[in-house]
Amino acid sequence: MSERPVVSSVPDSVFDTARATRMRDVLAERGATAFVHAGTLEDPTVRFALQAGSDSCLDDDALESPTRLQSGTVYAVGFDGERWHSVSKPPRDGGDHPSQILAELLLEDGTTDAGAMETCSRLLTPAHIPHDAALYLEGAGFELASSDALSRLRVRKTEPELAAIERAQLAARTGLERAMSLLERADFGIESASDTGEATLVLEDAPLTADRLERALEVGVLEAGGRPVSSRVVWPGANGGTNSPQTAALPAGGPLIITVESSDAGYHGRQTRTLVADPDGGPERRAHIGLTHGFRSVQSLLTAGEATVGTVEADLEAEIRAFGFDETAAIDVQVGGIGLERLERPLQAGSTIERRSPVVVDASLETDVGRIRIADVIVRAEDGERARWLSPASRSLVPNNG
Incomplete structure (x- = not known):
């Protein structure tokens, strides 16, 4: 499990200040706690989110040519307006689904607390988020709302x-x-x-x-x-x-x-x-x-x-x-x-x-x-x-x- 700060000044980052600001604006407009997604490296939205939470992914071939183990790894990623969170689980590894851990992380991080769940419990997700990941997030008390914010963000390149x-x-x-x-x-x-x-x-x-x-x-x-x-x-x-x-x-x-x-x-x-x-x-x-x-x-x-x-x-x-x-x-x-x-x-x-x-x-x-x-x-x-x-x-x- 890892969490990384928003990278806004590192030259190699794909998530610059402009993109971070646009994502914050979307979260505010939709009254959402965070943008989250889950999946494997076959999903370009997951790859982009992992790059966004890294300060040097464009110099790393790991996401482009993943090992067999990495290819089957399930990732849950989320941006809460201040930082990116990522959780991963290799294939056939027991334990909680990464989406469960991510939901707990968002709660523990202070993004949302039990007293505010009724007014600040919305998460934005891509329409194609896996069904099991959505169920885990909803089971943690979050309301999910579809958003193509990250896809739109990718249109204009850094x-x-x-x-x-x-x-x-x-x-x-x-x-x-x-x-x-x-x-x-x-x-x-x-x-x-x-x-x-x-x-x-x-x-x-x-x-x-x-x-x-x-x-x-x-x-x-x-x-x-x-x-x-x-x-x-x-x-x-x-x-x-x-x-x-x-x-x-x-x-x-x-x-x-x-x-x-x-x-x-x-x-x-x-x-x-x-x-x-x-x-x-x-x-x-x-x-x-x-x-x-x-x-x-x-x-x-x-x-x-x-x-x-x-x-x-x-x-x-x-x-x-x-x-x-x-x-x-x-x-x-x-x-x-x-x-x-x-x-x-x-x-x-x-x-x-x-x-x-x-x-x-x-x-x-x-x-x-x-x-x-x-x-x-x-x-x-x-x-x-x-x-x-x-x-x-x-x-x-x-x-x-x-």
Whole structure:
């Protein structure tokens, strides 16, 4: 069992003075004693609360790559307006549930006493608090009220959080650049044509496969100090041949959609590129130009001022269609926040993209030769500063690290 003071002046803290003040205001507005939650490290809200109660969690990999024991550990965490409390219990360990101990701790700490329970017994919890934890808290005499305060608090990132996301983006870029390097060096294996008769890629006398590219992505992420989350290479007709898509030679002339996700200190990054080793021109180039132009428009829009998720998505789609793609063209755009979760607030069309709130911009367009797709992370800066893409890899359609 442990309790830690609110960290408001330590540079590496994710729970700065502004966040502490906002949480106090929420507690006061709702007439609540504390904000509490319970769960395992699989829950990003639990991870954030544990980071909030630590003065150096962003330098510690324990929450990002927990041991098997830590993964099964149940935590109960709470903020009473002055300090964070945390209680944990390893799996299969007997004794009281952490929520029971946390409830007792809040009472013993003087936050609430028996004489004040009737007027100050409310606890704010996320809607997804585990049922057993809620029962233990209610059994201690507390009234529970649902609140998304902590999720809303996470939308606008602190500088340490932004730095972690940018490091994750840099690791993703390094992975992409390593994969691009393989594609640049590859030869066209006419003699080892695919099932469809198309030329395929060969590198060092062996077929260049999706599996080799995905390994390169992950090695690049690791070399840059990140943690690989996922890597994927897809292309038109990948599942149509007799060989496994992972071990079949990649086509030389078709678009390869390469996506890499990485994390740093638990914060995610993601980039997607479409690459063609030997493009013919035509539809894939026009689609690629439309996408890259749309991404420039998004940057200008977020630099100009506030915009909602829906506004950015609509602007991006309109800019892409302006390159000669009518309403029948299959265009898919998605804008959403990124952080401790691969996709988090802001998500709804009417949600405003705040300053220091990084979002993933993901757009794709179907063409006669396959789908063309790009995804990057952008963050709105302070007034007067240009919105910034976080460590983007080259967006060239042809493999190019320049």
